[in-house]
Amino acid sequence: MNFYKKFSVLFLVIFVLARNSLNAQQPAAASQPVCHFFPEGVIRATTPAQQWQEWARYTNATQNALANPNAKEFVSGSDEVMVEKEYFGQKVKIIFDQHIRIGDQIRYTSFNGQYFITKAQFDTCVNKIDGNIREAIEMDYLAWGELEPKAITIAAKSAGKNESDFRKELDKEDPLSPGITFRELRHIPPKLEKKDFVPFRELHIGLSPEIPTVLGVAWLNTGIVYYTPAAVIRDHLMGSIVILAHEFVHNNKKLQGIPLVWGFNAETFASIPAMLVDDDHLDLTNHGYAETFRELIWVYFGFDFERAKKEVVKSKLVGNLEIDEQKFNEYAQKQVIAKRELRKAMDKATAEFYSKPIWWTALNDKLQDNESVLKFIMATLYNPTLLGGEDATMKWYETNKPKIKQFSDEAWQESGSPAANIDPHLKICYLLFQKIRTSYQVSEKEAEEFMKFYKTSPKEICSWEPEKLKTNIEAYIAKNQNQRRAQ
């Protein structure tokens, strides 16, 4: 119930801990000063496989202190340590939750202990966070900084005007709506600045007892971001500040403001560029937010992530994966090629989206697909290669085009939310699902198999008592586990 409330009402945008993810390759930087909550011996991985292996170690090493499932609530206080900083003209209060100043000392509390740290240790942590903030802003700005001119080019062409005239038109006030410009009507974002990515209210370096495994949280439109200690460790390991960069995209009101954000997948968009950077070898392979990226890479560039996973994981013995490191590293390098190409496509897709955001959210609603722009833009830029290369795929397509057209037309007629007719209970369920599904990486196939197993329908499941639901799910999970091992 708490999850429902949080997700549906406050609209949290989160970056969940991706355990057992695959990944990376970074220059070693073991000697770089790090925060006191880092476990001993944290390194920057030098190979993708090492990134994966080390992350699995760190999550276990810090489980009790930083991601404890039995965590209890904290109560924030005025005694927490706050550092005020300014980035590119935007002031931000960096609040070190669970860090309390007592006299000349600073006391730190985690989920499994409490200890004092020295001023030097604290300053090191502040410097580390400061560096991460700068790097995350630069990463986001590099990807999003030129969005506005690109969106304007597309929108101007669509309006049949040159860019200069179109810009003048955008700045004009709507005569029907005093105080509102045509740019606002069209929802074309203003020019992006680096400071737009900075949380204008507070950046918390703190634990999240309610969702202990979360890495980052941004509250839309509020200028508040949480960046957990586990995320700081992970960003260090990866060598790219992907989690903070992800949250900073959510934090940018020009990109993800309420209510526009209700009409597209804010998580996928915030994962540009974070999950597509060369250094991150974990998220693209496993994270729920990258599901569509994987699908596009599979269909258009031919890389099968499911197959790769099966080939890399040789065995799983009581929670210990044995992997083919060489193959994992090789596949990670192949993924880098795909990511670089996908970044170019996503650059075009986001420009297209923000040139007509309302239209795209309407299309999303019609198709019931909040990432439609990514798919449409890929279809305009590339030929699929999935059926044995471009030649074979396109020949198959040309042969079957009339049939595909027929399926497409029929699906177009049938798709779309029934809006007013929809049962409000189902609508709430649907919205909730949308939000958390990607966070916890439960595939649609899993749900289908569950229903087949119980020969039930979704409507019937809705009517089950919680106890029945719990028993059935537990039985289903146990059955699946027993198929593979004897305990």
Place this chain on the structure above:
Amino acid sequence: MTKRLIIKITIIFLMAVTLNGCAPRYRFLVRDKAAAAGWTKEQQAVSEHLSYRLLCTKENSDGTFEINHACLPNETVAKIVKQRLDDLNSVLDYKNQEWAPYLKAFPNLREEAEREEKIFKAVYNRLKLVDFHNQFLNYLGERSSLRPMDLDLGYDDKKVFIEDVFAAYPFTSSHIEEARKNGKLDDIQTVLWFNKMKFDRKEPDPSDPNDPNKFIWQPKETGIELISYKILDGPKPQEKKNDYIEGTRFTISGSSFKRESKPALKIFLPEGRPAVIVSDYDKEGEIGFAIPDAVENFYVNPETSESLFNGAAIANLFQVTEKERRIPPKDLPPLNIEIAPIGQNKIEIWEEKSQGWTVTLRYKNDRRDNYNIRVKIKDDEKIHFDPTASKQIEYFKKEWFGNGNVVEFFKSKPPFDNPSLAAVSINGTKVLLITIQGQDITGNITTGPNIVIQDTPYQIEYTEGEKRWLIKDENGDGIYEKKRPIAK
């Protein structure tokens, strides 16, 4: 059960709901059809992704593709904008127990959401304008029937984001405009209607919206001027039939009468066709003013503009908007601790006035006899079970059946205050008492001073407005110094 498992359960539960098809998803539909055709999962994926190329793109002469925005009907875009407006309305509702505290915690958030609401409303109006204008021309018969309807249904931002919408979408009839230009359009009837209500509707009290017995009265003011026009061929028409009616909202403040700058209602009455009503629900100063909110056919042509009051056409112009229903709660008083030991403080429930309170209602008829007499026996609850116990009259009541349900209470005069009565009987105005000793005491309660009751009541109850009051004369001087509300 572990937390992880609970989460899994929740997710699978929700997943199941979505698979129910409450909102069919295009990509699954295409893949299902492809699967049914015997295609592999790779072929299904390719068919889905290449179907996007077939659906909403157009191929350029150089072989490249671009998005074709006209694939989506303008109406579909309007639908999602309306959905956002509904979502925003829900979020901005002060009674929304989940969002309201959130918006309060971050003060700019409400302002920003309200601004977005205005922007989305403005966009919605423009999107609807395009479709309404097509509809309007169709209804009037001014759109070529040879032009395929599909040509005008697709979204086109060149049609939506126009600076001068009144020039692009005039909502006028060529027939009427031509007559106006030639000086043949004459106003033949003017109707002015004004209604001001102090208590129009109850809104839940935003500080406690779940308590139906807490509410706030909201006022309403409605005023419209209806002018009917006729195209005149000569100075003396054969019939009085209207050709066009225009309605303009107005307000009255003190002695000032202020019309809105554009009509809220236009009714076209073309020959041989149903009437066409163009209505604008937004008042001047609101986003959407002067842009139609409805274009409808009206199959009963109004003979006169007064007949419009029989239908919804006028009422629709004065709808209460969602924003008007959004009443911010008053700040609650500071939380304090108050300890009240019994007997320490005197609780004064009476309101005192030395000149005395009076019942201002006229509740007596000219003969001053519109009342019934009732009597109250002292401690009658106790003696009810003991018929041998002696009785005493506590008071007589005159229950007036007139305004305010007034009840006057009188003390008895001696000997009617005898404490040893065996029986008490009232018959109309006649009072018969029998003492324990067997003596009869009789008298009549006449309209003026009499032997039975004191000349003036010692207390009076009455209803004024929504409250029932009690006024009391404590010293028998005929002045009711005290007043307090009592339960109805």
